[in-house]
Amino acid sequence: MLPRLPPLNAVRAFAAAARHQSFTRAALELHVTHGAISRQIKALESHLGVDLFERKTRQVLLTAAGHQFHAQIGPALEQIGAAAELLRGGAALRSVKVNVRPTFAVRWLIPRLPGFVAKHPDIEPQVMTSTLPPDKATDEFDLAIRRGTRGWPSGMQVQPFLEDEVLVVGSPALFASRPVTSPQSLASHVLLLSKSRSKDWEGWKKQVNAPGLKPASCLQFDHLHFVLQAAVDGLGFAMAPVSLIVHDMASGRLVSPLPALRLPLTGHYFGMAPQPSPETQHFVQWLMEELGGVGRSWGGVEEELKYSTSSGADSPAMGIE
Incomplete structure (x- = not known):
C-alpha cells in the first residue's frame, strides 16, 4: 500500500521556497502571491507535523527537518518531470497561462x-478567468491583464497595454423605435447596469454636463458580459467600455447614438514575471501586434462608432471627435 502523499501543490511551493530561501521569490517563480506560498507551506507543515522553515522578520531559513525534506523531494520531483517528458515523446509542453477578467476574455481576448x-x-494559450486582482490570484499564471496599476504582485513587470473609453450603446432596433439625439433623450430608455461597473453612468453624466439625468428605469446584472448581452437583445442601453464591444459594433449588433460623448477610463495593463518564458514573450509580442493592427485606443472600433442612419434613428448633433 502506498504511503499517504502530502498535498503536491504544497510540495511544489515548498521546493521553490527552499531553493530560493524566500517566499517572495518562490511566489514570483510560480506566479502566485506571497500569501499563497505561505498558506501552502503551512498546510504542508501541518500535514507533516514539523516546522520546515524558521520564520524571521525579513528572512526564512530551512530547519533541519526542512533541509532533510528538501534533499529527498528534489530528486523525486525531477523524476516525475522526466517521466512526464518521456510520455510526451521528449518534447516539453509549451504553453502560456493568461489571467484575465471573464468579460475581457469573452469580449476581447x-x-x-x-x-x-x-x-x-x-x-x-491557457485562458484563466478571475475577478481577483493579480496579487490575490490562487493559481499561477505567466501573464495577467487588468485595468490600472494597483493590485499587482511586487516585482512583476507591469506595462501599459490598451487605452479605453466608455460610451452609450444599444441595439439598432431600440434606438430606431426611440431615437436618441442628446443625453436628455435617454430619459425615455431603460439603463442596464453591472455591479462591477456601477459608477460609469454617474461619471458619464458629469462628463456630458447632465448630472440630473435619470433613465426611465434600471436593470442590474452581476457582470458586464450579461449587461452587453441584454443590450444586444434590446432590453435597454448600456454604458460600455469601447474595448469590449469591438465585434458587436463591427457586426451591427450594437450601435452608439452619441459617439462623441465619451468618458475616459483607466487603461489596461499587462504584467509578467521578471524573467518571462519564451512562450510568454511570444504572446506579449502578439498582443502588441494586435494593437498595432487595429490602433492602441479602443481596438479599431472608430469606424463602427459612426452611428448608421440606416438603423432608422436621427443622426447625432455632434460628430466624431
Whole structure:
C-alpha cells in the first residue's frame, strides 16, 4: 500500500521556497502571491507535523527537518518531470497561462486567439478567468491583464497595454423605435447596469454636463458580459467600455447614438514575471501586434462608432471627435 502523499501543490511551493530561501521569490517563480506560498507551506507543515522553515522578520531559513525534506523531494520531483517528458515523446509542453477578467476574455481576448494559434501552433494559450486582482490570484499564471496599476504582485513587470473609453450603446432596433439625439433623450430608455461597473453612468453624466439625468428605469446584472448581452437583445442601453464591444459594433449588433460623448477610463495593463518564458514573450509580442493592427485606443472600433442612419434613428448633433 502506498504511503499517504502530502498535498503536491504544497510540495511544489515548498521546493521553490527552499531553493530560493524566500517566499517572495518562490511566489514570483510560480506566479502566485506571497500569501499563497505561505498558506501552502503551512498546510504542508501541518500535514507533516514539523516546522520546515524558521520564520524571521525579513528572512526564512530551512530547519533541519526542512533541509532533510528538501534533499529527498528534489530528486523525486525531477523524476516525475522526466517521466512526464518521456510520455510526451521528449518534447516539453509549451504553453502560456493568461489571467484575465471573464468579460475581457469573452469580449476581447478569445475572439482574437485564433490568430495567435495560427501564428504559434506549437504554443497552447491557457485562458484563466478571475475577478481577483493579480496579487490575490490562487493559481499561477505567466501573464495577467487588468485595468490600472494597483493590485499587482511586487516585482512583476507591469506595462501599459490598451487605452479605453466608455460610451452609450444599444441595439439598432431600440434606438430606431426611440431615437436618441442628446443625453436628455435617454430619459425615455431603460439603463442596464453591472455591479462591477456601477459608477460609469454617474461619471458619464458629469462628463456630458447632465448630472440630473435619470433613465426611465434600471436593470442590474452581476457582470458586464450579461449587461452587453441584454443590450444586444434590446432590453435597454448600456454604458460600455469601447474595448469590449469591438465585434458587436463591427457586426451591427450594437450601435452608439452619441459617439462623441465619451468618458475616459483607466487603461489596461499587462504584467509578467521578471524573467518571462519564451512562450510568454511570444504572446506579449502578439498582443502588441494586435494593437498595432487595429490602433492602441479602443481596438479599431472608430469606424463602427459612426452611428448608421440606416438603423432608422436621427443622426447625432455632434460628430466624431
